[in-house]
Amino acid sequence: MVxxxxxxxxxxxxxxxxxxxxxYFTSIGFEIIQDSKPYQMILQRGSLFWGSxxxxxxxxxxxxxxxxIGNSTLIxxxxxxxxxxxxxxxxxxxxxxxxxxxxxxxxxxxxxxxIEKDRICVNCRKKIPWDAIGCPYCGKxx
Ligand SMILES: [Zn+2]
Numbered sequence: 001m002v003x004x005x006x007x008x009x010x011x012x013x014x015x016x017x018x019x020x021x022x023x024y025f026t027s028i029g030f031e032i033i034q035d036s037k038p039y040q041m042i043l044q045r046g047s048l049f050w051g052s053x054x055x056x057x058x059x060x061x062x063x064x065x066x067x068x069i070g071n072s073t074l075i076x077x078x079x080x081x082x083x084x085x086x087x088x089x090x091x092x093x094x095x096x097x098x099x100x101x102x103x104x105x106x107x108x109x110x111x112x113x114x115i116e117k118d119r120i121c122v123n124c125r126k127k128i129p130w131d132a133i134g135c136p137y138c139g140k141x142x
Contacts, residue, residue: 003078003081004081004095005076005077006100007076007077007099008099009073009074010072010073010075014066016109017073018037018038021041021063021075021077021102024101024105025061028098028101030045030061031043031044031045033060039065040062040063042061043060043061045058045060045061059079059082059091060079061078061079061095063076063078064076077098077099079095119132121138121140122140123138126138128142
């Protein structure tokens with residue numbers, strides 16, 4: 001097996017990060033073969049032998065989700081590419097592109113979150129920081 005490892009950090013908890021990673025990898029043709037929600041999943045794509053010819057590359061990806069303090073979660077993606085089908089740097093490059101694709105996919109989830117971060121004070125209706133514990137304008141405890 002040839003490995004290619006990459007990691008992506010999200011601003012979400014492990015449950016949402018897991019959902020996002022699952023949605024992404026299944027959308028690019030992977031099937032879940034082992035599911036330990038929300039900490040780890042192993043997915044596989046391709047078949048070694050299809051009918052009478054070699055058809056697609058078989059590879060698996062192990063996804064580890066680690067949530068740390070402060071709402072950031074690490075999604076580690078470890079690709080295993082069958083060495084029989086390994087075609088040099090190409091396979092690693094494709095795996096890398098897919099991990100980059102996951103980053104782009106996560107950013108589509110980030111959008112509404114950023115909007116959510118503009119909080120409005122319930123008392124004076126002014127825009128306040130998303131993590132404020134009190135309103136800096138009127139002093140209302142939040
Ligand atoms: Zn206020």
